[in-house]
Amino acid sequence: xxxxxxRACGIDFGTSNSTVGWLRPGLPTLLPLEDGKATLPSAVFFxxxxxxxxxxxxxxxxxxxxxxxxxxxxxxxxxGSNLMDxxxxxxxxxxxxRDLLASFIGELKNRAxxxxxxxxxxxxxxxxxxxxxxxxxxxxRAQDTLEAIARQVGFKEVSFQFEPIGAALHYEASLERExxxxxxxxxxxxxxxxxxxxxxxxxKRVDRREDLxxxxxxxxxxTDFDRALSLECVMPLLGYKGLMKSGAEVPSAxxxxxxxxxxxxxxxxxxxxxxxxxxxxxxxxxxxxxxLARLIGQREGHWLALQVEQAKIDLSTASTAHMELDRLEPGxxxxxxxxxxxxxxxxxxxRVAATVGTLLDEAGVARDQVNTLYFTGGASGVPQxxxxxxxxxxxxxxxxxxxxxxxxxxxxxxxxxxxG
Numbered sequence: 542x543x544x545x546x547x548r549a550c551g552i553d554f555g556t557s558n559s560t561v562g563w564l565r566p567g568l569p570t571l572l573p574l575e576d577g578k579a580t581l582p583s584a585v586f587f588x589x590x591x592x593x594x595x596x597x598x599x600x601x602x603x604x605x606x607x608x609x610x611x612x613x614x615x616x617x618x619x620x621g622s623n624l625m626d627x628x629x630x631x632x633x634x635x636x637x638x639r640d641l642l643a644s645f646i647g648e649l650k651n652r653a654x655x656x657x658x659x660x661x662x663x664x665x666x667x668x669x670x671x672x673x674x675x676x677x678x679x680x681x682r683a684q685d686t687l688e689a690i691a692r693q694v695g696f697k698e699v700s701f702q703f704e705p706i707g708a709a710l711h712y713e714a715s716l717e718r719e720x721x722x723x724x725x726x727x728x729x730x731x732x733x734x735x736x737x738x739x740x741x742x743x744x745k746r747v748d749r750r751e752d753l754x755x756x757x758x759x760x761x762x763x764t765d766f767d768r769a770l771s772l773e774c775v776m777p778l779l780g781y782k783g784l785m786k787s788g789a790e791v792p793s794a795x796x797x798x799x800x801x802x803x804x805x806x807x808x809x810x811x812x813x814x815x816x817x818x819x820x821x822x823x824x825x826x827x828x829x830x831x832x833l834a835r836l837i838g839q840r841e842g843h844w845l846a847l848q849v850e851q852a853k854i855d856l857s858t859a860s861t862a863h864m865e866l867d868r869l870e871p872g873x874x875x876x877x878x879x880x881x882x883x884x885x886x887x888x889x890x891x892r893v894a895a896t897v898g899t900l901l902d903e904a905g906v907a908r909d910q911v912n913t914l915y916f917t918g919g920a921s922g923v924p925q926x927x928x929x930x931x932x933x934x935x936x937x938x939x940x941x942x943x944x945x946x947x948x949x950x951x952x953x954x955x956x957x958x959x960x961g
Contacts, residue, residue, distance in 0.1 A: 549663035549960035550653060551952025553704065554646060556617045556729025557763060557919055558945050559583050561653040562953025570950040572656045574649070575599070580945050581652065584614040585645055587631045596648050604843060612843045615764050615802035616642055618730050621672035621683035629806060639690065647694035662697040665956040667704040667948050669731035670758030700959060703756060705735035707951030708917040712942055713739040720912040723937065725930055726948065728918035732893045733758035736904050747958065757900035761889050763920030764802050771800035771849045773885035774877045778869070779833040783826030791824055805842040832869040841868050856882045857922045883925045894929045901933070909936045916940070917947040
């Protein structure tokens with residue numbers, strides 16, 4: 542490491558959490574961004590009562606305290622989506638989604654600079670292997686949009702590195718011998734994989750292209766596990782898959798909106814309420830839809846999504862998760878088993894495993910040649926997902942990195958290499 546601090550920082554703008562890394566001698570790489578913590582949850586709350594804007598944990602706390610306003614979470618998922626060029630209503634005014642992302646990334650920059658005691662004009666941003674699956678043009682537009690936003694908030698030089706490569710650079714600093722490593726970076730929005738040769742000697746090279754044997758990724762992450770868990774195990778309490786008087790199933794669009802972080806606010810529009818009223822008139826599942834009416838009327842969608850997310854987290858270490866849902870109905874509680882969670886997410890897990898298999902096949906690497914399976918990203922803690930990926934690599938030892946900090950720390954290494 543150089544004896545002086547790096548000129549540039551590394552930024553991991555994540556679906557669920559974000560970090561900023563900066564190499565400086567003798568000090569931690571990740572900069573504290575909120576209450577001494579290195580992670581800033583990727584959430585923005587517009588407090589309508591006090592006309593203030595809040596970020597991270599503070600945003601979630603303001604929302605849960607009951608202030609009137611708009612909570613936006615998983616905002617990275619807007620990149621590459623059809624919503625990116627649209628807007629949403631905040632305090633009676635239209636807010637462009639581009640400006641929403643600029644607000645959050647600008648806040649990341651400001652907090653990092655305040656902590657570092659200096660400004661940053663150069664940055665390496667992490668990016669998923671694919672912002673958009675199987676659409677190179679849309680994928681490039683997503684990166685171009687992120688670069689334009691980064692420049693809008695004051696960065697003069699912006700470049701990108703795949704997020705799993707960032708994690709690989711962080712892990713490599715701990716090695717004493719060469720390893721063939723599959724980096725499994727499973728965050729809030731994407732599952733990304735890199736097959737890399739790492740060693741102390743290779744770490745000294747500037748050009749690492751020959752060490753990278755392959756990349757693969759897909760748009761499946763922690764928020765998709767939240768959605769699957771919500772739809773299969775919680776939304777039936779609100780009428781999902783219930784019946785109309787005709788015998789047909791209750792239309793599902795509203796439930797999908799409420800189960801998907803970045804579309805929850807769409808369930809509160811006048812059109813959505815009119816659609817719900819039409820469904821209610823002809824529905825047989827009245828008790829469940831009464832709960833849904835209460836949820837929509839009190840705008841508790843994000844609260845329910847947080848309960849589902851916590852249940853997912855609980856099921857990573859326990860056989861059951863207990864949910865208190867008294868905001869939907871007094872005294873309502875619900876239990877979810879790990880078996881139900883596994884069943885609800887089976888198709889997602891298999892899609893991820895198939896991507897790993899394809900990566901190995903295309904790289905010409907046998908399953909038993911991989912030495913290490915390195916997990917990073919919060920969603921890599923989902924037990925059934927971790928076990929299924931490990932089953933693809935029978936001789937690899939599993940290593941857990943800093944689930945929320947490996948990428949930002951590795952991007953800081955890359956930033957120092959590129960910009961000095």
